[in-house]
Amino acid sequence: MKGVMGVELIKLIIDGKEVEAPAGSTVLQAAENAGINIPRLCYDPELSKLGACRLCVVEIEGNRLLPASCVTPVMQGMVVNTESPAVIEARRTILELTIANHPLDCMTCDKMGDCKLAEYAYRYGVKESPFEGEKHDYVIDDSNPFIIRDLNKCILCGACVRACEEMTGADNLSYLNRGFHRKATTAADVPYIDSDCVFCGQCVAVCPTGALTEKTMSGLARRWDIDRVRTTCPFCGTGCNFDLAVKDKKVIGVLSNPDSPVNGRSLCVKGRFGWDYIYNENRLTTPLIKKNGKFEHASWDEAYDLIALKFNEIKDKYGPDSFAALSSARCTNEENFLVQKFSRAVMGTNNVDHCART
Amino acid sequence: MFLIGTNPTEAHPVIGYKMRQAARNGAKMVVCDPRHIDLVDEADYWLRLKPGTDIPLLNGLMHIIIKEGLEDKKFIEERTENYEELKAIVESYTPERVAELTGLSVDDLYAVARLYATTDKAMIFYTLGITEHICGTRNVMSCANLAMLTGHLGRPGTGVCPQRGQNNVQGACDMGALPNVYSGYQAVTVDAAREKHEQAWGASLPNKVGLKIPEMFAAAHDGKVKAMYILGENPVLTDPDANHIRAALEHLEFLVVQELFLTETAQYADVILPAASFAECDGTFSNTERRVQRVRKAIEPIPGQANWQTICQMVTRIGYPMNYDSPKEIWDEMASLSPSMAGINYDRIDQQNSIQWPCPTLEHPGTPVLHVGKFTRGLGSFQPSEHIPPGEMPDAEYPFLLSTGRILQHYNVTTPYSKGISSIWNKEMSELNPVDAEKLGVKTGEQVKVTSRRGEAVTQIKVTDRVLPGVIWMSFHYNATPTNALTSHHLDPITGTGEYKVAAVKIEKL
Numbered sequence: 001m002k003g004v005m006g007v008e009l010i011k012l013i014i015d016g017k018e019v020e021a022p023a024g025s026t027v028l029q030a031a032e033n034a035g036i037n038i039p040r041l042c043y044d045p046e047l048s049k050l051g052a053c054r055l056c057v058v059e060i061e062g063n064r065l066l067p068a069s070c071v072t073p074v075m076q077g078m079v080v081n082t083e084s085p086a087v088i089e090a091r092r093t094i095l096e097l098t099i100a101n102h103p104l105d106c107m108t109c110d111k112m113g114d115c116k117l118a119e120y121a122y123r124y125g126v127k128e129s130p131f132e133g134e135k136h137d138y139v140i141d142d143s144n145p146f147i148i149r150d151l152n153k154c155i156l157c158g159a160c161v162r163a164c165e166e167m168t169g170a171d172n173l174s175y176l177n178r179g180f181h182r183k184a185t186t187a188a189d190v191p192y193i194d195s196d197c198v199f200c201g202q203c204v205a206v207c208p209t210g211a212l213t214e215k216t217m218s219g220l221a222r223r224w225d226i227d228r229v230r231t232t233c234p235f236c237g238t239g240c241n242f243d244l245a246v247k248d249k250k251v252i253g254v255l256s257n258p259d260s261p262v263n264g265r266s267l268c269v270k271g272r273f274g275w276d277y278i279y280n281e282n283r284l285t286t287p288l289i290k291k292n293g294k295f296e297h298a299s300w301d302e303a304y305d306l307i308a309l310k311f312n313e314i315k316d317k318y319g320p321d322s323f324a325a326l327s328s329a330r331c332t333n334e335e336n337f338l339v340q341k342f343s344r345a346v347m348g349t350n351n352v353d354h355c356a357r358t
Numbered sequence: 359m360f361l362i363g364t365n366p367t368e369a370h371p372v373i374g375y376k377m378r379q380a381a382r383n384g385a386k387m388v389v390c391d392p393r394h395i396d397l398v399d400e401a402d403y404w405l406r407l408k409p410g411t412d413i414p415l416l417n418g419l420m421h422i423i424i425k426e427g428l429e430d431k432k433f434i435e436e437r438t439e440n441y442e443e444l445k446a447i448v449e450s451y452t453p454e455r456v457a458e459l460t461g462l463s464v465d466d467l468y469a470v471a472r473l474y475a476t477t478d479k480a481m482i483f484y485t486l487g488i489t490e491h492i493c494g495t496r497n498v499m500s501c502a503n504l505a506m507l508t509g510h511l512g513r514p515g516t517g518v519c520p521q522r523g524q525n526n527v528q529g530a531c532d533m534g535a536l537p538n539v540y541s542g543y544q545a546v547t548v549d550a551a552r553e554k555h556e557q558a559w560g561a562s563l564p565n566k567v568g569l570k571i572p573e574m575f576a577a578a579h580d581g582k583v584k585a586m587y588i589l590g591e592n593p594v595l596t597d598p599d600a601n602h603i604r605a606a607l608e609h610l611e612f613l614v615v616q617e618l619f620l621t622e623t624a625q626y627a628d629v630i631l632p633a634a635s636f637a638e639c640d641g642t643f644s645n646t647e648r649r650v651q652r653v654r655k656a657i658e659p660i661p662g663q664a665n666w667q668t669i670c671q672m673v674t675r676i677g678y679p680m681n682y683d684s685p686k687e688i689w690d691e692m693a694s695l696s697p698s699m700a701g702i703n704y705d706r707i708d709q710q711n712s713i714q715w716p717c718p719t720l721e722h723p724g725t726p727v728l729h730v731g732k733f734t735r736g737l738g739s740f741q742p743s744e745h746i747p748p749g750e751m752p753d754a755e756y757p758f759l760l761s762t763g764r765i766l767q768h769y770n771v772t773t774p775y776s777k778g779i780s781s782i783w784n785k786e787m788s789e790l791n792p793v794d795a796e797k798l799g800v801k802t803g804e805q806v807k808v809t810s811r812r813g814e815a816v817t818q819i820k821v822t823d824r825v826l827p828g829v830i831w832m833s834f835h836y837n838a839t840p841t842n843a844l845t846s847h848h849l850d851p852i853t854g855t856g857e858y859k860v861a862a863v864k865i866e867k868l
Contacts, residue, residue, distance in 0.1 A: 239645025
């Protein structure tokens with residue numbers, strides 16, 4: 001059977017439901033398209049497949065083992081069970097092993113509410129780990145103004161390493177050491193600030209736990225208290241979208257929005273971390289009028305009255321072309337439309353421009 | 359991917375990421391840049407041409423393509439005109455002559471010409487490295503000539519792609535914040551367009567094309583322009599030849615600036631109106647692909663009202679009632695006057711996330727690829743050029759070539775107000791080749807004074823072979839190092855764009 005674009009469609013059964021999926025897709029993707037959510041920690045649709053965390057294991061009839069669904073291709077006639085007792089038991093064990101070496105300080109963790117590990121521990125009722133052993137005691141890296149890196153909370157899903165290489169291409173992160181001492185870190189294991197990090201923050205956007213978090217948001221809001229306002233970046237012309245994270249009527253950070261048409265979750269240091277200029281204490285908050293060479297605070301009415309007086313006076317005395325307006329490539333379409341309408345319809349001149357050529 | 363005069367990983371980072379991914383996935387990449395930009399490390403060919411020799415390079419590539427019969431004869435025949443003139447002009451740009459002019463090897467010229475011409479989906483990307491020259495318009499036309507010669511236009515994955523600079527530079531143009539057109543590029547000199555706007559706005563409108571920015575400042579200097587309104591721009595830091603801009607602003611009788619901060623330009627104002635930031639306003643931005651996307655208000659405006667409200671109140675007080683309920687209503691008025699955007703409204707953007715114009719009707723899906731089957735003007739016209747050297751070149755007194763641009767961490771002059779960003783990147787680190795650094799006796803982090811015929815600036819030096827010997831490269835983000843006090847007064851005669859990319863300077867160790 002052929003589907004769209006000539007790709008063969010495979011028929012299989014997932015949780016008793018007949019499902020079709022294009023050849024070459026994985027069991028996890030086929031399930032997802034059918035509305036069945038399989039837990040996953042290392043799988044990320046935008047990154048290469050790693051098959052490392054094993055949390056997405058499923059039972060496939062005729063297969064003695066529990067394969068990881070994120071790397072198992074669909075086959076004709078496959079019968080898959082995503083929540084069988086064996087699968088649930090395996091997932092519980094995986095989660096118990098994972099939290100054996102993970103701080104359980106979720107009450108104060110900034111990622112709480114958006115932590116995949118916590119979500120699955122809740123889903124499978126894993127409160128604590130029966131496994132006891134050594135725990136990491138890494139120093140928290142808050143060497144820079146943007147990202148807090150707490151490797152004690154790292155579950156080695158490798159999403160940050162893959163995002164750094166595959167999304168940004170900065171190649172700043174990789175794995176170091178083996179076994180218990182394995183860590184996802186910078187070359188030479190230096191703090192971010194001393195590395196070649198470009199601070200795009202893609203690693204933060206893909207991290208499923210509290211290992212990588214936005215420093216500006218630290219301690220300011222639980223994730224469920226954040227209102228997300230989707231908007232367009234105010235810096236370059238790429239047109240990235242992101243969500244402004246708002247708590248108590250204040251912007252506290254920027255969060256990636258995977259539905260962004262241009263950029264997906266990718267951003268740069270300016271878009272993700274440069275927004276705080278809006279709260280710079282030098283922001284102008286009232287109109288100012290220059291008197292005797294010094295700016296003095298004025299009311300809106302005083303400012304408008306003076307502007308109206310002067311602009312009309314100059315127009316009457318010297319003609320419409322004695323006026324010129326500079327509009328802004330940083331402002332909205334609507335504001336620019338008004339500025340050119342003002343220049344043309346009110347001041348009577350086409351002397352309106354902006355920095356289009358620079 | 360044929361990149362010329364563009365540094366995407368810094369100036370358009372997310373586009374840079376995508377290019378890097380494409381190169382790593384096997385797409386061929388050619389980088390034409392005098393500077394060792396990041397993408398050089400991903401490129402198949404790096405054409406490290408001498409600054410200001412883009413036309414000879416492009417002519418040279420076209421020369422080879424024609425000589426080897428690699429041009430797209432069908433495309434030229436069916437969709438273009440003036441080909442014979444192009445052929446005549448590029449005839450003299452032999453590989454040997456071009457190698458001499460540009461400093462490139464003949465072998466690389468052949469290899470790149472063949473690669474570009476024979477790749478089915480080849481796209482040219484350019485930015486300010488092409489436009490910020492005395493011959494900027496001619497540079498752009500030369501890029502278009504190369505694309506038309508090979509038929510690399512009007513299909514997905516082909517074309518000439520200028521990556522627009524600011525977040526809404528495309529939109530500001532689309533909205534008619536230009537001296538010659540209303541929104542949707544309707545010329546002010548065309549009676550029908552003017553009459554339509556006169557009727558809509560209830561005002562009689564001028565039919566004479568207005569002044570471009572450099573002409574405005576020249577006219578202010580000469581006392582012809584007496585009053586200005588400046589919204590959200592800081593020409594004292596961002597326009598070339600800053601001292602000339604300052605003098606022009608001083609000449610004004612009355613200046614109103616609407617701004618977030620007391621900028622260098624706002625200092626010259628008689629009245630400052632406080633502006634609201636992107637997080638405080640509803641509206642739209644249009645990106646470099648003509649993609650209209652929403653800007654949404656996340657917090658109450660810090661000055662108490664949004665910018666559109668301030669403009670409306672000011673204009674109403676001047677004597678023209680300007681009343682809108684919301685930015686949506688402003689957009690709708692614009693769309694009703696602009697055929698190319700008539701099909702775009704807030705509801706559609708909310709549903710689809712973005713729409714690319716031209717989008718003439720509500721049923722139209724928008725237009726991701728331009729020039730499919732036909733150019734706007736009908737036939738594509740080859741506009742060939744001879745080599746035009748920069749307006750000012752190094753000489754005995756000013757022996758270094760100054761080139762300028764943006765760095766990743768800053769965007770023009772807003773990001774220095776970000777505490778996080780400015781805590782790390784807080785001073786200009788101008789790039790100087792190790793050969794020159796040794797001659798001048800400066801090390802990374804040390805200060806020099808850079809002087810041109812127009813002004814001077816003090817900067818820290820970063821010693822790096824990213825730049826060629828004889829060149830200093832500076833960004834313009836920091837008010838402590840006003841790079842544009844140095845930049846050239848030479849302008850492209852057609853657009854008025856300053857030649858930011860080439861000026862002659864001298865450097866003294868401090």
